[in-house]
Amino acid sequence: MARLLYDLCGIDEDLRFSPYCWRVKYALAHKGLEAETRPWHFTDKEAIAFSGQDKVPVLVDGDVTVSDSYEIFRHLDRAYPDKPLLGDGAAEARARFFKFYAERSLAPGMMRSIIMDLHNAIHPRDRDYFRETREKRFGRSLEEFHAPNKGLSMLDQALEPLRGRLDEADFIDGDTPAGADYLLFGNFMWARCVSCADLVSNADPVYSWIERMLDLYGGLGRNALRIVDIEGAYE
Amino acid sequence: MARLLYDLCGIDEDLRFSPYCWRVKYALAHKGLEAETRPWHFTDKEAIAFSGQDKVPVLVDGDVTVSDSYEIFRHLDRAYPDKPLLGDGAAEARARFFKFYAERSLAPGMMRSIIMDLHNAIHPRDRDYFRETREKRFGRSLEEFHAPNKGLSMLDQALEPLRGRLDEADFIDGDTPAGADYLLFGNFMWARCVSCADLVSNADPVYSWIERMLDLYGGLGRNALRIVDIEGAYE
Known part of the structure; x- marks a missing residue:
C-alpha cells in the first residue's frame, strides 16, 4: 500500500x-x-x-x-493497533497534555532562540510568507522577537518537569519510547535541523534523552540533514 | 478497617x-x-x-x-484496583510527569506569590522550623523570596499547557477526573487554604476546572476551612 x-x-x-x-x-x-x-x-x-x-x-x-x-x-x-502511540483512556487523555506542553511550554523559548536561524534555513521563495505570518503571530518583527538569552532562560524553566521525569526513566513513556516522547522530540529535531545553538547542556538529563532519541530507528534523527551540513548555508 | x-x-x-x-x-x-x-x-x-x-x-x-x-x-x-488513579503502562508513565509539572512548574510561581500568607497560616510553634527550612531551600529570606508579581507571571507561563488541555476537556484525565487531576489540584488547594490571592483569572479555562474540582465529592475542596474563614488570622 x-x-x-x-x-x-x-x-x-x-x-x-x-x-x-x-x-x-x-x-x-x-x-x-x-x-x-x-x-x-x-x-x-x-x-x-x-x-x-x-x-x-x-x-x-x-x-x-x-x-x-x-x-x-x-x-x-x-x-495499526500494535505498539500504541497514544493508547486509550487515561493514557490518551494524558498524551494530549504533552502536545500542549511541546507547543506552549517548549516551543516559545526555542523559537526566541533560533528564529533567525530558522529564517535562514527556509527556502528563499518561502521567506516572505514565513516573515509575514510569523510577524503577525508574534506582533513584532522577527529581529525584535529574536532574543536568544531570554529564549534559553524560558526554555530552561520549561524543561523542569521533563528533567524530573528523565532523571528516573530512559523515556517519558517508560523503558521504551512512545507517543509522549515523539510529541516532544519533534521540537528538538526542529531546532537541531536549522541551528547549531546548544539549547540543553550536556549535564542535563534531557540531553541524554535527546541522544537516545537521535539513535532510535537506525539513527532516524541523527542522520537527518542539518543546516550546518550544507556548505555556505549557515550564516 | x-x-x-x-x-x-x-x-x-x-x-x-x-x-x-x-x-x-x-x-x-x-x-x-x-x-x-x-x-x-x-x-x-x-x-x-x-x-x-x-x-x-x-x-x-x-x-x-x-x-x-x-x-x-x-x-x-x-x-483497590477499581477506578484507577494512575493506571498502568503509558498511563502510569505519563501520570508521573504531572507530579513533576505540579512541583516544578506550578509550585514555584505560586510559592513566590503566597509565601508570606503561607508563613502566616502556619502554627506559631512551627514557624521557626518553616522559616529555617525554606530559607535554606530558597537561599534567601522569606521576605526576599516574596515577589507576588513575579510569581504570578511565572504561574501564568506555567499554566499554558494546562489551558490547552482544559479548553477541550472538563478534566485533564478526560470526562471524569483521575490521578493527573489530583496531582495538580493539590497545589491549588494549598494556595486556596492559606491565601485569598487570585492566582487565576475567572476567564481562564483553568479557573472553571478549579471550580469543578472544588465541587467534587460533596464539595470536599470547597468546604475546606480557609485562613480567611478564621477571624483575625488573615493579616
Whole structure:
C-alpha cells in the first residue's frame, strides 16, 4: 500500500525541519511503517489542497488522507493497533497534555532562540510568507522577537518537569519510547535541523534523552540533514 | 478497617493546606474510601517516626503504612484496583510527569506569590522550623523570596499547557477526573487554604476546572476551612 508524507523542506530539499512532521516520522518508525516523504514548501498550498487544509504534515495512507500530527497519531493507532502511540483512556487523555506542553511550554523559548536561524534555513521563495505570518503571530518583527538569552532562560524553566521525569526513566513513556516522547522530540529535531545553538547542556538529563532519541530507528534523527551540513548555508 | 491519614495543619487544627495531603484526600474520595485525618504539625516528627521518615502525608491503611503522596496513589491502585488513579503502562508513565509539572512548574510561581500568607497560616510553634527550612531551600529570606508579581507571571507561563488541555476537556484525565487531576489540584488547594490571592483569572479555562474540582465529592475542596474563614488570622 502506498504511503506518502508531505514533509516541509527548507533551503535544500533534504533539509526537513518541521516539528510536526518529525513527530509523524518517528510515529511511523515506531509502528514499523514505511512511507515516502515528499518535500513541500510553505507556499505549495495547491499541492496539499486535496487534504482540505493548507499545512503539513499530510499523510496519505492508502485511500485515507489525514492532516495534523496528533490526528495522524490517532489514525495510526486505529489503523495499526500494535505498539500504541497514544493508547486509550487515561493514557490518551494524558498524551494530549504533552502536545500542549511541546507547543506552549517548549516551543516559545526555542523559537526566541533560533528564529533567525530558522529564517535562514527556509527556502528563499518561502521567506516572505514565513516573515509575514510569523510577524503577525508574534506582533513584532522577527529581529525584535529574536532574543536568544531570554529564549534559553524560558526554555530552561520549561524543561523542569521533563528533567524530573528523565532523571528516573530512559523515556517519558517508560523503558521504551512512545507517543509522549515523539510529541516532544519533534521540537528538538526542529531546532537541531536549522541551528547549531546548544539549547540543553550536556549535564542535563534531557540531553541524554535527546541522544537516545537521535539513535532510535537506525539513527532516524541523527542522520537527518542539518543546516550546518550544507556548505555556505549557515550564516 | 481503620484508615488514618496524618494531615498537616496550621494556625487552626482544621486548617489543612498541604498540597501533598490534598492529593491524597482527593485520591481517597475518588476510590470511595473513608479515612480519619489526624492533624499534624511540621515539628511533630515523633508522631510519624513509625513511618520511617518525617513528612506527611502518611497513610496508615490497616496494617500497611505508606508515605509520599505518589506512593500512596500507587498503594491505593494496588489495594483497590477499581477506578484507577494512575493506571498502568503509558498511563502510569505519563501520570508521573504531572507530579513533576505540579512541583516544578506550578509550585514555584505560586510559592513566590503566597509565601508570606503561607508563613502566616502556619502554627506559631512551627514557624521557626518553616522559616529555617525554606530559607535554606530558597537561599534567601522569606521576605526576599516574596515577589507576588513575579510569581504570578511565572504561574501564568506555567499554566499554558494546562489551558490547552482544559479548553477541550472538563478534566485533564478526560470526562471524569483521575490521578493527573489530583496531582495538580493539590497545589491549588494549598494556595486556596492559606491565601485569598487570585492566582487565576475567572476567564481562564483553568479557573472553571478549579471550580469543578472544588465541587467534587460533596464539595470536599470547597468546604475546606480557609485562613480567611478564621477571624483575625488573615493579616
